[in-house]
Amino acid sequence: MVPPLVLDIDGTLTDAQGRLDPRAFEYLPSWEAPVVLATGKAFPYPVSLCHYLGLEQTVIAENGGVVLVGGEVSYAGDRDAAQAAADEFVSRGGDLGWDAADTVNRWRETEIAVSLDADEELLREVAASYDLEVIDTGFAYHVKSHGVEKGAGLELVCETMAYDPTDFVAIGDSENDASTFRVVGQSYAVANADDVAKEAADDVLEKSYMDGTLSVLESLSES
Structure with a gap:
């Protein structure tokens, strides 16, 4: 069985110009486990992306400041x-x-x-x-x-879902993904990631942006 995923958006599901990679529509809707989108963007962005990908709306927005799971929204931060x-x-x-x-x-x-x-x-x-x-x-x-982080958001998500944070595989590219990397079972930084993300990740990928993310998804699908 494939594991649940927690995925950053910008720099991870996009190309170098910040455009959503169309291959996300090929892989994510058919993923046979929950997919959580975790981003620094404002709340409407990941909600909209879930809608257009056909994913259940489970999102961590604003770096953990807004969490949507099971139809309920929680807020953290001033x-x-x-x-x-x-x-x-x-x-x-x-x-x-x-x-x-x-x-x-x-x-x-x-x-x-x-x-x-x-x-x-x-x-x-x-x-x-x-x-x-x-x-x-x-x-x-x-x-x-302080203390508002994507990792804390994932822990909140898991209070509702029948998963532990360590069940998740995380992929990201930035300082704001480091907290997620610390709580999941396996984490990957795409090659374009910043130094903080690379140091926090279990593995640093050879490929950048969506190419790096796909290399993980394909490997997980085959294992």
Whole structure:
């Protein structure tokens, strides 16, 4: 039997340009075990992806800040503090880096994401003054509460599902996947992963992006 999966999206199910790899539609809908999507993106993104892939909507969004399992949504993290930090960052000359629509944060409920072009030193200084942390996912800086992590989100998912975190295989590419890697039974970092993810993973793959992910899925299907 194939194991349940917990999969990052950006950098893991995408190509180098950030586009969803169409092969996800070939492999994931027919996976004979639960597939949990765990991402730093706002809640609507993984929910929509589950819908279009035909997967049960079990998701970990906003780096563990929002968890959907069994039709119930749970929240962790202090969005008000993150917003206050973002406001102070801007007042001190920082720039969140998004346009007026700010679709990056418009539906975000537990944290604030800031462009990688922003003043990282100032952002971290301001976040620390609000007792918040900043993580670099390779796509944005995320200002969030301490202890809110994808790994904690998976543990919450497993309180509802008939699985233990160690039953899962995880694939990811970023600092925000390290907490997931620490709680699952087997973890893989795709070749394009950052150093934090590579150090936390059980194995670092030779291939990048969806090519790396597929190498794991194909191996698990054959074993």
